[in-house]
Amino acid sequence: xxxxxxxxxxxxxxxxxxxxxxxxxxxxxxxxxxxxxxxxxxxxxxxxxxxxxxxxxxxxxxxxxxxxxxxxxxxxxxxxxxxxxxxxxxx
Numbered sequence: 001x002x003x004x005x006x007x008x009x010x011x012x013x014x015x016x017x018x019x020x021x022x023x024x025x026x027x028x029x030x031x032x033x034x035x036x037x038x039x040x041x042x043x044x045x046x047x048x049x050x051x052x053x054x055x056x057x058x059x060x061x062x063x064x065x066x067x068x069x070x071x072x073x074x075x076x077x078x079x080x081x082x083x084x085x086x087x088x089x090x091x
Contacts (some may be wrong), residue, residue, distance in 0.1 A: 001036065001040065003041050005049075006041065007037070007038055007058060007071075008071060008075075008076070009033050010030070010036075010046070011048070011056060011076050012076060012077075012078070013026055013029045013078060013079070014048065015077055016079055016083060017029075017030040017064075027086060034046060037060075041062065042062055042063060043060050043061065043062050044060075044061045044062070045059075045060060046059075046060045046061075047059055051073060052073070054073055055070045055071065056071050056072075056073050056076040057070050058071070059069070064088050
């Protein structure tokens with residue numbers, strides 16, 4: 001999986017896991033993407049640094065160097081919006 005795709009998947013499921021801490025599937029999936037980023041892309045630190053009106057900023061360390069990647073906020077929060085809008089997942 002490309003680094004950018006893995007970061008985006010990690011971001012989306014992290015947003016879900018933080019909003020739904022009792023959602024075991026979300027927490028487990030977040031751990032899976034964290035492990036994938038560590039093993040496949042040598043990411044040693046990974047966090048959402050900040051969220052502003054339009055972007056979500058991800059800070060990570062790769063090869064000993066701190067890097068920043070930004071994603072569109074609406075896209076990053078879309079999975080959570082989809083889950084919240086489906087009554088099946090909100091019982």
